[in-house]
Amino acid sequence: MLRIRGGVGGLSFQFEELLAGASALDGIVRELAAVDEEAEAVRRALFAYQYDSYTSGSTAIIAVGEAARDVRRVRMELEGLVSAVRASHREYEFAEARNALVLRIGRTGPAYGPLWGLFGLPPVTLRDTVEDEVGMAPARLALLLGLPPGQTAAGGPDGGVRGAVRGLADAPGLEFLRPRPVRIIGKETWSEEVDVSTAGLLLRAEAVGRDSGDIEVLGLGEPGSRAWVVVIPGTQLDGLPQGTNPFDAGGIAEGLGYDSAETAAAVRRALAEAGAEAGDQVAAVGYSQGGIHAMNLGRDKAFLADYNLKFVLTAGSPVGGIEPAGGIGSLHLEHEADWVPGADGLPNPDTKDRVTVTLTGPIPGPEWLGPGLGPGHAMGRYADGARDVVASRDPSLAASTAALAAVVGAGGTATVTRFSLRREAMPPGRGGPEAPGPRRSPGGTPADRTQKSVG
Known part of the structure; x- marks a missing residue:
């Protein structure tokens, strides 16, 4: 039910281990060569004393x-072993490159479709198809328009989805896609028992998404040794005046094209207002669009200068093109029938700190008739997958869930602060509506409410 890439059990890390082992053996070979040379020098130095006592000399x-000869024999055996390890690494890399090529041919060559399953290969999924098509679309369009190699039709040298988003944002009438400042207009704080399991945190992201423009910051542990969890929801297309919700379509553009610069700044301010101190450990959790913003925190220099981001958890998020700073662990849940994770046209890298889990559970036919982005993108399905991840004995998943648990602990009572965020409205005359006035929340209080404490 799970396909797993990356982590300590991933192929890339195994390749790194092979090369590290070969390098360590090289070091031993050099040490033995030095011992061999020193032993030969000692042997030659003894020649002068041979006639003092011929027998003992x-x-x-x-x-x-003989000792030098034994050392030399061991050194030569180790040199042979080093050569074999490096040859093994080359053969594995060649095999993986060949497999990747065959898989891509199977996805993009329609003639291979009916025969694909006969070779025992995994099926071509909706997620894979979208990823491949999006990944090749800029190059195809550039070729059609006769642009120079390395240029994209929409975004110039940036390339890929990032370049396409920036190119669209520069087009007349699409200025609303450009980032605008995101501010905090209100917050609520209370205490509650919090489920900090992988599934529990993802379900919190779904709950936060029911209120437009909100994020949550969870404070865990005792003062002085606190850790924090930032929960960011998915895309929201209604509920607020056009363009003012940071998680609308413009939020997708900001995340994929502009590294979530404004949203990341708002998250940093929210952590400070919640009580986080410089250097505190942080985990970020995001669903769909929220996962893009969560991953972008991992390469935001200002955020990393203030806080120690240790782990990122995403579900149904296109984050293959986001490379966080070293030492930040991440776990990505995707479903093979969910096209959204493939929308950036790039697979998630296979590294030691980054684990991608593809859920393969079947989806009943009637669910495909429902509204939304498809049943593969449903949060309930991802929460079920998260429970399977925790129960798995796979070494990559065990290490990844342990890394998350090291930040959030065992759960219990947490301080929950829910922040309301708003994006600055478009200026009149630039394609945006008039700036909205105060909005009444469902509870009857202004949207820019002050802090409310709930015991």
């Missing part, structure tokens, strides 16, 4: 010579 010279 000859015996000493022979003993040192």
Whole structure:
């Protein structure tokens, strides 16, 4: 039910281990070569004393010579072993490159479709198809328009989805896609028992998404040794005046094209207002669009200068093109029938700190008739997958869930602060509506409410 890439059990890390082992053996070979050279020098130095006691002198010279010969034999065996390890690494890399090529041919060559399953290969999924098509679309369009190699039709040298988003944002009438400042207009704080399991945190992201423009910051542990979890929801297309919700379509553009610069700044301010101190450990959780913003925190220099981001958890998020800073662990849940994770046209890298889990559970036919982005994108399905991840004995998943648990602990009572965020409205005359006035929340209080404490 799970396909797993990356982590300590991933192929890339195994390749790294092979090369690290070969390098360590190289070090031993160099040390043995030095011992061999020193032993030969000792043997030659004994020649001058041979005539003082011919029997004992000859015996000493022979003993040192035999010892040097034994060292030389071990060194040569290790050199052969190093060569074999490096050859093994090359053969594995060649095999993986060939497999990747065959898989891509199977996805993009319609003639291979009916025969694909006969070779025992995994089926071509909706997620894979979208990823491949999006990944090749800029190059195809550039070729059609006769642009130079390395240029994209929409975004110039940036390339890929990032370049396409920036190119669209520069087009007349699409200025609303450009980032605008995101501010905090209100917050609520209370205490509650929090489920910090992988599934529990993802379900919190779904709950936060029911209120437009909100994020949550969870404070865990005792003062002085606190850790924090930032929960960011998915895309929201209604509920607020046009363009003011940071998680609308413009939020997708900001995340994929502009590294979530404004949203990341708002998250940093929210952590400070919640009580986080410089250097505190942080985990970020995001669903769909929220996962893009969560991953972008991992390469935001200002955010990393203030806080120690240790882990990122995403579900149904296109984050293959986001490379976080070293040492930040991440776990990505995707479903093979969910096209959204493939929308950036790039697979998630296979590294030691980054684990991608593809859920393969079947989806009943009637569910495909429902509204939304498809049943593969449903949060309930991802929450079920998260429970399977925790129960798995796979080494990559065990290490990844342990890394998350090291930040959030065992759960219990947490301080929950829910922040309301708003994007600055478009100026009149630039394609945006008039700036909205105060909005009444469902509870009857203004949208820019002040802090409310709930015991």
